[in-house]
Amino acid sequence: MLRIPNASLVTRCTLAIFVSVIATLSTTLIHAAPRQATAGTPPATNVILFIGDGMDEHQITMARNYLYDSEGMFSMEKMPVRSSVRVKTLREDNPDHFRYVADSANTASTLATGFFTSKGRISTSAHGDVDQKTILEDAQAQRYRTGLVTTSSLTDATPAAFATHAAHRYCQSASAMHFANSALDKTQQCARDLKKNGGPGSIAEQLAAADIDVLLGGGTDLFNQRLEVDESNHSTILDKALSHGYQFLSTKEESQTAHSKTRLLGLFARTHLPVEWQGEHHRRAELIKTDNQGKAIFPRPFSCEKNPDHRDTPELAEMTSRAIQALSQNNDNGFFLMVEGASIDKQAHERNPCGQIGEIQAFDKAVSVGRQFAAQQTNTLIIVTADHGHAGQVVPLPESYQASSNALKIESYPTGYYAVLKTLSGELMAVNYATNSSPHSQWETHTGINVPVFMEGPGLEHIPVLTDQRAINQLMRRHLKLH
Amino acid sequence: MLRIPNASLVTRCTLAIFVSVIATLSTTLIHAAPRQATAGTPPATNVILFIGDGMDEHQITMARNYLYDSEGMFSMEKMPVRSSVRVKTLREDNPDHFRYVADSANTASTLATGFFTSKGRISTSAHGDVDQKTILEDAQAQRYRTGLVTTSSLTDATPAAFATHAAHRYCQSASAMHFANSALDKTQQCARDLKKNGGPGSIAEQLAAADIDVLLGGGTDLFNQRLEVDESNHSTILDKALSHGYQFLSTKEESQTAHSKTRLLGLFARTHLPVEWQGEHHRRAELIKTDNQGKAIFPRPFSCEKNPDHRDTPELAEMTSRAIQALSQNNDNGFFLMVEGASIDKQAHERNPCGQIGEIQAFDKAVSVGRQFAAQQTNTLIIVTADHGHAGQVVPLPESYQASSNALKIESYPTGYYAVLKTLSGELMAVNYATNSSPHSQWETHTGINVPVFMEGPGLEHIPVLTDQRAINQLMRRHLKLH
Numbered sequence: 001m002l003r004i005p006n007a008s009l010v011t012r013c014t015l016a017i018f019v020s021v022i023a024t025l026s027t028t029l030i031h032a033a034p035r036q037a038t039a040g041t042p043p044a045t046n047v048i049l050f051i052g053d054g055m056d057e058h059q060i061t062m063a064r065n066y067l068y069d070s071e072g073m074f075s076m077e078k079m080p081v082r083s084s085v086r087v088k089t090l091r092e093d094n095p096d097h098f099r100y101v102a103d104s105a106n107t108a109s110t111l112a113t114g115f116f117t118s119k120g121r122i123s124t125s126a127h128g129d130v131d132q133k134t135i136l137e138d139a140q141a142q143r144y145r146t147g148l149v150t151t152s153s154l155t156d157a158t159p160a161a162f163a164t165h166a167a168h169r170y171c172q173s174a175s176a177m178h179f180a181n182s183a184l185d186k187t188q189q190c191a192r193d194l195k196k197n198g199g200p201g202s203i204a205e206q207l208a209a210a211d212i213d214v215l216l217g218g219g220t221d222l223f224n225q226r227l228e229v230d231e232s233n234h235s236t237i238l239d240k241a242l243s244h245g246y247q248f249l250s251t252k253e254e255s256q257t258a259h260s261k262t263r264l265l266g267l268f269a270r271t272h273l274p275v276e277w278q279g280e281h282h283r284r285a286e287l288i289k290t291d292n293q294g295k296a297i298f299p300r301p302f303s304c305e306k307n308p309d310h311r312d313t314p315e316l317a318e319m320t321s322r323a324i325q326a327l328s329q330n331n332d333n334g335f336f337l338m339v340e341g342a343s344i345d346k347q348a349h350e351r352n353p354c355g356q357i358g359e360i361q362a363f364d365k366a367v368s369v370g371r372q373f374a375a376q377q378t379n380t381l382i383i384v385t386a387d388h389g390h391a392g393q394v395v396p397l398p399e400s401y402q403a404s405s406n407a408l409k410i411e412s413y414p415t416g417y418y419a420v421l422k423t424l425s426g427e428l429m430a431v432n433y434a435t436n437s438s439p440h441s442q443w444e445t446h447t448g449i450n451v452p453v454f455m456e457g458p459g460l461e462h463i464p465v466l467t468d469q470r471a472i473n474q475l476m477r478r479h480l481k482l483h
Numbered sequence: 484m485l486r487i488p489n490a491s492l493v494t495r496c497t498l499a500i501f502v503s504v505i506a507t508l509s510t511t512l513i514h515a516a517p518r519q520a521t522a523g524t525p526p527a528t529n530v531i532l533f534i535g536d537g538m539d540e541h542q543i544t545m546a547r548n549y550l551y552d553s554e555g556m557f558s559m560e561k562m563p564v565r566s567s568v569r570v571k572t573l574r575e576d577n578p579d580h581f582r583y584v585a586d587s588a589n590t591a592s593t594l595a596t597g598f599f600t601s602k603g604r605i606s607t608s609a610h611g612d613v614d615q616k617t618i619l620e621d622a623q624a625q626r627y628r629t630g631l632v633t634t635s636s637l638t639d640a641t642p643a644a645f646a647t648h649a650a651h652r653y654c655q656s657a658s659a660m661h662f663a664n665s666a667l668d669k670t671q672q673c674a675r676d677l678k679k680n681g682g683p684g685s686i687a688e689q690l691a692a693a694d695i696d697v698l699l700g701g702g703t704d705l706f707n708q709r710l711e712v713d714e715s716n717h718s719t720i721l722d723k724a725l726s727h728g729y730q731f732l733s734t735k736e737e738s739q740t741a742h743s744k745t746r747l748l749g750l751f752a753r754t755h756l757p758v759e760w761q762g763e764h765h766r767r768a769e770l771i772k773t774d775n776q777g778k779a780i781f782p783r784p785f786s787c788e789k790n791p792d793h794r795d796t797p798e799l800a801e802m803t804s805r806a807i808q809a810l811s812q813n814n815d816n817g818f819f820l821m822v823e824g825a826s827i828d829k830q831a832h833e834r835n836p837c838g839q840i841g842e843i844q845a846f847d848k849a850v851s852v853g854r855q856f857a858a859q860q861t862n863t864l865i866i867v868t869a870d871h872g873h874a875g876q877v878v879p880l881p882e883s884y885q886a887s888s889n890a891l892k893i894e895s896y897p898t899g900y901y902a903v904l905k906t907l908s909g910e911l912m913a914v915n916y917a918t919n920s921s922p923h924s925q926w927e928t929h930t931g932i933n934v935p936v937f938m939e940g941p942g943l944e945h946i947p948v949l950t951d952q953r954a955i956n957q958l959m960r961r962h963l964k965l966h
Contacts, residue, residue, distance in 0.1 A: 057540055057567060058872075058932040065583050065931070070571045073949050082565055082948035084540060084935070088553045100548050100912045101879045183890060288920070389541075393876075394931030395918050396584045404919075404926060407666060412921035416898040429583045429931075434917030435878050436887075437771070438895035443887060448548070448877030448912075449541045452567070454948060465565035465937060466556050 045144075045334035046380040047135075047476045048324075048370045049111065050076075051158055052363050053104055054345030054390035056451050062353065062394050062431055063360035066304070069425045074360075075368040076384045081455040083467045087388050087448065092118035092187060095126035100448040104345065105169040107387035107469060108161035112136065114473035120188055122157065122166040122203065127187055131165040131200075135473060136336055138482040140211065145327045145335040147214030149319045149366075151273045151359070152342030154217040155203045158387065162338050164206035166193050172203045173237075174228035195229050202228060208241035213262060214326050214337070215241075216319040218269035220250070241265050255314040255322055264326050266319065274309040275343045277358025285351040285417035285433050296405070296413035298398035301420040301428055304354035316341060317365035324373050334379070336480060339366055348390040349442050351417045351433040356392060374457060381457035381479040383472060389449035391435040397428055417444075528627075528817035529863040530618075530959045531807075531853045533559075534594065534641055535846045536587055537828030537873035539934050545836065545877050545914055546843035549787070552908045557843075558851035559867045564938040566950045570871050570931065575601035575668060578609035583931040587828065588652040590870035590952060591644035595619065597956035603671055605640065605649040605686065610670055614648040614683075618956060619819055621965040623694065628818040630697030630806045632849075634756045634799055634842070635825030637700040638686045641870065645821050647689035649676050655686045656720075657711040678711045685711060691724035696745060697809050697820070698729075699738070699802040701752035724748055738797040738805055747809050749802065757792040758826045760841025768834040768900035768916050779888070779896035781881035784903040784911055787837035799824060800848035807856050817862070819963060822849050831873040832925050834900045834916040839875060857940060864940035864962040866955060872932035874918045880911055900927075 052059075064074060088110070089102040095118065103119045110116055112134040118126035123134050136146045148159040157169040171177045171190035184190070193199035200206050204222040207215065223238040242248060242265070249255050249266035280302040289297045314322075320339050327335035341363030347355030367384050374380035395414055404412040416434025423429050435445040453472060455463060459479060477483065535542075547557060571593070572585040578601065586602045593599055595617040601609035606617055619629045631642040640652040651671040654660045660673035667673070676682035683689050687705040690698065706721040725731060725748070732738050732749035763785040772780045797805075803822050810818035824846030830838030850867050857863035878897055887895040899917025906912050918928040936955060938946060942962060960966065 058930070061569070061931060061933045064569075070569065070581055070951075077567075077949040079948060082567065084560075084565065086544075086547075086553065098553055098910050099880070100877050100910070101883070389877075393918065394583050394872075396928050397582070400584070400928070401919070404921065408921070408923055408926070410921050410923050410926075412919055412923070412926060415917040415920050427581050427583070432918065434898040435876065435915065436884070436895055437898050438887065438891070438893050440891055440893050440895070443891070443893075443895060445879050445883070447541070448544060450544045465562060466560040468553075 041332060043379040044328065044331055044377060045480055046328070046377060047479055048337045048339065048374070048380065048382050049476060050339045050363070050367050050370065050382070050384040051108065051111065052341045052344050052360065052384070052386045053158060054348050054388060054446065055341065055360060055363070055386035056389035056447070056449050058394065058449070059344060059348065059356060059360065059390055059392050060452070062392055062429070063357040065394065065429050066357045066421060066423045067361055069423065069427065074364040075371060076364055076454045079371070079382065079384065079454040079456040081460045081463050083453050083463050083465055084450045085385055085453045085472065086450050086466065086468045088116050088468060090116050090118045090126040092126050092185060101446050102388040103157070103446065104387050105157035105161060108158040110469040111387070111473055112162045114470050114477070116470065120168045120170070122164055122169055123161050124165050124167055129167050129187065129192070134162050135476055135480070135482065136162040136212070136338070138477070139336040139480055142480070142482060143333050144480060145213040145331055145333070147323045147327050147335065147337040148212060148217070149214070149316070149323045149337065150217040150340040150342050151316055152217060152340065153219035153222060153271045154207060154215055154267070155219050155222045156272070156342060158340045158342060159217065159338065160203045160207070163210045163212055164203045165200060166190065166203055173222050173225045174202050175225065177202055204237045205240070208237045209244065211244055214264045214323045216255070216264065216266040216323055218267060218271055218273045220267045221270040223267055252312050252314045255318060262326065264322070268313055272343060272346065273313050275307055275347060275355045275359055276310050276315070276362050277304045277354045278307040279352065279354040280305055283419070285353060285419040285431065288413045288418055290411070294411050296401065296411060298413070299418065299420060301422045303422045304357060307358070315365065316362045317369050320366040320369045324369065328373070328377065334480070339370070341366070345390060348392050348433070349444050351444055353392065353419050353421060353431050371456060379458060381455070381459070381476065383453065383455055383476065385453040385472060386451035389447035389451060391433045391444040391447060393432050393434065395430050395432045397430045524815060526862040527811065527814055527860060528963055529811070529860060530962055531820045531822065531857070531863065531865050532594065532959060533822045533846065533850050533853065533865070533867040534591065535824045535827050535843065535867070535869045536641060537831050537871060537929065538824065538843060538846070538869040539872035539930070539932050541877065541932070542827060542831065542839060542843065542873055542875050543935070545875055545912070546840040548877065548912050549840045549904060549906045550844060552906065552910065557847040558854060559847055559937045562854070562865065562867065562937040562939040564943045564946050566936050566946050566948055567933045568868055568936045568955065569933050569949065569951045571599050571951060573599050573601045573609040575609055575670060584929050585871040586640070586929065587870050588640035588644060591641040593952040594870070594956055595645045597953050597960070599953065603651045603653070605643050605647055605652055607648050607650055612650050612670065612675070617645050618959055618963070618965065619645040619695070619821070621960070622819040622963055625963070625965060626816050627963060628696040628810045628814055628816070630810050630818065630820040631695060631700070632697070632799070632802045632806045632820065633700040633823040633825050635700060635823065636702035636705060636754045637690060637698055637750070638702050638705045639755070639825060641823045641825060642700065642821065643686045643690070646693045646695055647686045648683060649673065649686055656705050656708045657685050658708065660685055687720045688723070691720045692727065694727055697747045697806045699747065699749040699806055701750060701754055701756045703733070703750045704753040706750055735795050735797045738801060745809065747805070751796055755826060755829065756796050758790055758830060758838045758842055759793050759798070759845050760787045760837045761790040762835065762837040763788055766902070768836060768902040768914065771896045771901055773894070777894050779884065779894060781896070782901060782903060784905045786905045787840060790841070798848065799845045800852050803849040803852045807852065811856070811860065817963070822853070824849070828873060831875050831916070832927050834927055836875060836902050836904060836914050854939060862941060864938070864942070864959065866936065866938055866959065868936035868955065869934035872930035872934060874916045874927040874930060876915050876917070878913050878915045880913045
C-alpha cells in the first residue's frame with residue numbers, strides 16, 4: 001500500500017488516509033483513558049520519554065526531506081522547546097576520562113539514572129560496577145505506574161537501562177551471560193551478575209521480576225529461555241513474568257483488544273520487531289564502482305516501500321496508545337513511560353536509508369500520540385530525544401560530483417556507501433554512510449554529534465540551549481518529585 | 484604561544500590569559516562607543532548577524548570537545564534561544580524544485596533577502612536573475628549604518644550576498660567575469676552583469692560603490708584591479724572605494740588605532756585571511772593505509788597549534804569590536820552588521836580539523852564581543868547561525884575499530900580521511916571527513932543537515948524550534964522595522 005515510486009496525488013492521499021487512520025485509532029484508545037482532575041484532587045503527574053535511537057539532526061533532516069520536503073515537519077518539531085544534548089561517555093578503564101562516541105547502553109543509563117558511565121554498561125557505574133537507581137525504579141517506589149515500549153527486544157540496551165542493572169548489555173539471558181564473557185573486558189564480565197554468583201540474574205530475568213506495569217516490544221526468544229536457577233520445574237522467564245500478574249499479548253490483534261488486567265506484557269517478535277519500510281528491491285546504500293576508465297558509476301535512484309514483514313506487527317504508535325491507556329486508566333498518581341524507536345539506529349548501522357526513514361516516521365507518530373494525551377492531561381511532561389548520533393549524511397547528488405570531476409579533471413565521487421532516493425514529492429536526495437570501511441552489513445558506527453531534545457509540558461521556562469543527558473534525567477525527576 | 488600538545492596547567496593558563504586579553508581589548512574598544520538612550524530618545528536599534536560558514540552541530544561538537552571537553556561551552560551556547568534551521572536550495576533549471584545540499588551563495592542570499600534561490604547566486608532569483616533587495620540595502624535606505632566583517636575576501640559569497648547582486652559568486656572582478664563564463668551554466672553567466680552590458684559590474688565594484696559604513700576582511704587582490712569601465716585614468720576599485728570617503732586599514736596595527744572618519748575599509752590579506760590554527764607539523768586528516776596483511780595503519784594523534792602566518796592578522800573579534808565601535812558611535816538610529824567566520828567552511832573542505840577548530844573558536848570570540856555590546860545596548864538583536872552543514876564528523880577511536888576487526892575477523896577502519904586529535908585536556912578525539920573520494924585537498928563537500936541558530940535580544944518570545952533562513956531574514960527585518 002505504501003510503495004511510493006512517484007509523487008502521485010493518489011499516493012499522497014493514500015499516505016494521508018493511512019496516517020489519519022492511525023491518528024484516529026490512537027485518539028480512540030486514548031480518549032477512553034484520561035481522567036480529568038476533580039475539584040481538590042491534584043492532577044496525575046506523568047512523564048513520557050521518547051528515545052529515537054541514533055536519531056541525530058542529520059537523520060531527522062534526511063527523513064523530513066524524504067517525507068515532507070521543504071515545508072512540512074514532524075510532530076516533535078512542533079513542540080515548544082528545543083535544546084541540544086551533549087553525549088558523555090566515561091572510559092571503563094579510567095572513569096575520570098572520556099570517550100566522544102557513545103553507545104546506547106551508556107547513554108540510556110545516563111538518561112535513566114542521571115549518572116555518566118562507560119560503553120556497554122546497563123545502569124551500573126563505570127569500572128566500579130555499582131548499581132545506579134533509575135528514574136523508573138524511583139517512580140515505582142513513589143507508586144507511579146511505569147512502562148517500557150520499544151521496537152527492539154525488551155532486553156536490548158535502551159529499555160534494559162531503565163529497569164535492570166548489568167555490567168554489560170550482552171548479559172541478556174543466562175546463556176548469553178556464559179557466551180558473552182570472552183568478548184568482554186575483565187571489568188564488564190557478565191559472570192558476577194549471575195544469580196548463582198549472588199547477582200541479580202540476566203537482564204531478561206530482572207525485567208520479568210521488575211513489576212513494571214507495561215512492557216511492550218520484542219524478545220520472545222529471550223523470555224522463552226529457562227530461568228537460571230530452576231532445578232525443579234523447567235519454568236521459563238515468561239512463566240515467571242506471568243506469575244507477576246501480566247496479561248500476555250503476542251499479536252497485533254491482541255495488542256488492540258481491551259485488556260483484562262492492569263499489567264501488560266507484549267512480545268511481538270522473537271528479537272527486534274520488523275521495520276516498517278524497506279528500499280525498492282531491498283536496496284540500501286551501495287559502494288560506488290568505477291568503470292575501466294576510472295569513471296564513477298553512480299547507483300540509480302530508488303524509492304522506499306512498506307516492508308511486508310511488518311504487516312502483522314503493531315506500530316510503535318499503537319503500542320504507545322495501548323501503554324498510555326493502561327498506565328493512565330484509574331490512576332490518580334501518574335506514570336513514567338519510556339518509548340523507544342530502536343531501529344532508527346539499527347537501520348543506520350545497516351546503511352539502509354529507507355529503513356531509517358520509516359522508523360523515524362513511526363517514532364514521530366508515537367510522539368504525536370503522546371502529545372495528544374498531554375494536551376488533555378496537562379501535568380504531563382513530554383521529552384523527545386536521541387541517545388547518540390549516527391552515520392547517515394545528506395550529501396550532494398551525482399550531478400554535483402560529476403561537475404567537480406569535470407572541473408578538476410580528477411574523478412570525484414562519494415566516500416562510503418551511497419544512495420539516491422526519490423522522495424515522496426519526487427525530488428532526488430542523496431545520502432551516504434561513511435564511518436566504516438568494513439563491507440560487513442551491520443557495521444556503520446555511531447558518531448559523536450550532539451543530539452536534539454524537544455520538550456513540552458510544565459516547568460520548561462528556563463531550559464538552557466545546551467544541556468546533557470544527566471540534566472534531562474534531573475528534569476524528569478523534578479517533574480515527578482523524585483529526589 | 485598557543486601550541487598545546489598536552490593539557491598542562493600552564494597551557495590552560497596561557498589560553499585563559501590570551502582569551503582574557505582579547506576580552507579586555509574588546510571591552511575597551513566597545514566601552515568607548517555605546518550611547519545610553521537619554522530620556523525621550525528611543526534607543527538605537529541594532530542587528531548583528533553572525534554567520535559561521537559551514538558551522539553545523541557536528542562541527543560545533545568537534546570544536547567544543549577539543550577546547551572545553553565535556554563541561555565547558557561556547558559563548559553562543561549561552562544565548563537564551565536556539566532553533567534549528569532548514570536549508571533550502573532551489574534548482575536553477577527549475578526553481579519549483581529543490582536540492583538538499585546548499586552552497587554559501589544561495590544560503591547567504593536567503594539570509595540577506597528572505598527569498599530562496601539556487602546555488603551560486605548572489606541575491607538574484609533562481610533562473611530569472613532578478614535582483615532581490617537585501618536587508619543591508621533596506622537598512623541603508625532607513626538610515627541605519629551598515630557593516631560587513633569577514634575572514635574571507637570581502638568579495639566572497641557570504642559578504643557579497645548582503646550588498647551586491649550577481650548571477651554567480653564567481654563574478655567577483657571584471658577579469659573573473661570573463662574567465663568564469665566557461666565554467667558556468669548558461670543562465671548564470673557573469674556577462675550580463677558587466678557594466679558594458681548594462682549590468683551593475685563585478686561584485687568588487689558593486690561593493691566599492693555600496694556606501695557601506697564598515698567593510699573589514701580580505702581581498703586586496705580584487706580591490707587592486709582596474710575598474711571595468713575606466714579608459715581615462717587607470718584607477719582601481721580601491722581608488723573608487725576611497726573616493727566614497729573610507730579610511731583605509733591594511734594592518735593589524737591600523738585595525739586597532741583610532742579612526743578619523745566614519746567609514747572604514749580594511750583589507751588585511753590578498754584574498755582570504757590566514758587561519759588561526761593548524762595541526763602539528765601541518766597535519767590534517769589522512770587516508771588510512773593498510774599493511775601487507777591488510778591491517779589498518781592508524782595515524783598517530785596530534786595536537787593543534789597557532790598558525791604563525793596568522794600573527795599579523797587582526798582577529799575576527801578585533802575586527803568585530805572595531806566595526807561595532809564605528810557603527811554605534813554617535814548613532815541614534817542603529818545599525819545592521821554581518822560578521823562571518825568564513826574559514827570554518829574552507830578548512831572543512833580541506834580536511835583540516837585544527838584549522839576548523841581554531842576558526843570556530845575565533846568566531847565564538849567575535850560572538851562574545853557582540854553579546855557584550857548587546858548587554859549594554861539592549862535593543863540589539865544578536866543572531867548566530869550557519870549557512871549550511873559540512874563534512875567533519877566525530878567518529879570512534881582506532882581502538883574501537885580494532886575491537887570490531889578482532890570480533891568480526893573483517894578488517895574495519897574509518898572511511899574517508901581520518902585524524903586523531905589530542906584535545907586541550909589531553910583526551911583523544913577522532914574525526915573523519917568522508918563525503919568525497921577525490922584526493923584533491925579542497926574537495927570535501929557540504930552536507931544537507933539542518934543548521935543551528937542561537938538568538939539573544941528583544942522580541943524572541945515565540946521562536947519555533949524549527950525555522951528556516953527566510954524566517955531569520957524576516958525576524959531581523961521586523962526588529963529594524965523594515966518592510
